[in-house]
Amino acid sequence: MSRMALAAKQGGAAGIRANGVEDIQAIQKTVDLPVIGIIKRDYEDSDIYITATIKEVKELLDGTTAEIIATDATRRVRPYREDVGELLNMIHGAGRLAMADISNLDEGIAASRLGFDIISTTMSGYTPYTPPIDQPDFDLVKELSKRVSTPVIMEGHTTEPGQVVQAFQLGAFAAVVGGAITRPQQITARFTKAVDEYRRGNDGKEDADA
């Protein structure tokens, strides 16, 4: 992951969002970009998995110097019924910035009021009450940017550079791009899917002409 981060820096990225203490440490040794740190961990009593509890916040604070800590700030019940405000206070108490991963406008406004420093559209399409999407949630970026003074980050489902430009046009402060940069399997599948669709549409005729 540190080499991925270096490649992203060489490509002009302004920051890195990374998962896990070990990877973040390696990334911070390799690049001098600001880091958004998260820990993804599953819990049995909750669907929340991005920096879900105080434990993960503590691990990130103790184990890394990530400038920003992101946590799921959706309205879903947290593991052990913890309060997101507690996680926020811990992050601020350690002098770091807190980023709220939300899925809709209400959650974004609530996170901004609670004192989060950054609101991100990360969870749109992933909560049971938001429709599945195959492109960034531009409406959410636009509405949030109008309604909160907190910086808004567009994150999730980005596949094209033009979508990042669109985010800025709609008022975003920044964009986090994941799989389109870091997941070769996902990138390859976009190409093979396009070819498969073409072949199906032509009923295999292009093979006959070849």
Ligand SMILES: CC(=O)N[C@H](C=O)[C@@H](O)[C@H](O)[C@H](O)COP(=O)(O)O
């Ligand atoms: C929902 C969830 O777990 N999102 C995660 C958040 O850290 C990552 O797996 C995503 O890669 C990231 O949000 C960027 O999104 P995309 O890879 O679509 O550009």
